[in-house]
Amino acid sequence: EPEVTQTPSHQVTQMGQEVILRCVPISNHLYFYWYRQILGQKVEFLVSFYNNEISEKSEIFDDQFSVERPDGSNFTLKIRSTKLEDSAMYFCASSEVGGPDTQYFGPGTRLTVL
């Protein structure tokens, strides 16, 4: 069964460093998403992406965040200058179509900022 994959599974970085989290969405899906979950808290929407541009972003997704689809398979989330409060699980998701369609989640990347 097709699934969303994410690398790395765990990333440790120093405050102020840049990190890139990588995702390979399900191959026939066209809409891609990033969510994060701080330990013990809700899953929160960050951004959605379609046709090589951002469709929607939350207020969390400020100038330190960016997304890119550098090739036909990868979808990346870059955090330019990490802060302690960026420590969280980051989940990539994809859906075949947008709007109310079902989103399938990858296994997540645990980001720890020291």
Next chain:
Amino acid sequence: QKEVEQNSGPLSVPEGAIASLNCTYSDRGSQSFFWYRQYSGKSPELIMFIYSNGDKEDGRFTAQLNKASQYVSLLIRDSQPSDSATYLCAVNSGGSNYKLTFGKGTLLTVNP
């Protein structure tokens, strides 16, 4: 602010019983509703989705939606210890809105 509310639990049921999980949402225009299961330290795993008022059954799981009451529920019949997890309710407002809004989740424990 669009909100999704769930009883955080924990909800404890004996093996073989019916577990009932509830969720309310604030955005009356919401169009699609999802139940995800999340084991500790893992990602959300889709259990069911429902778009229309009424019941939708899939194996041991039944989702119920009442848009007038802004209420969605998940029933798990013949609960198994492997069902022990946090159950997340997620809502999408539809149209050009792409994001899922999640509740905090209800922790379910099924006791052997």
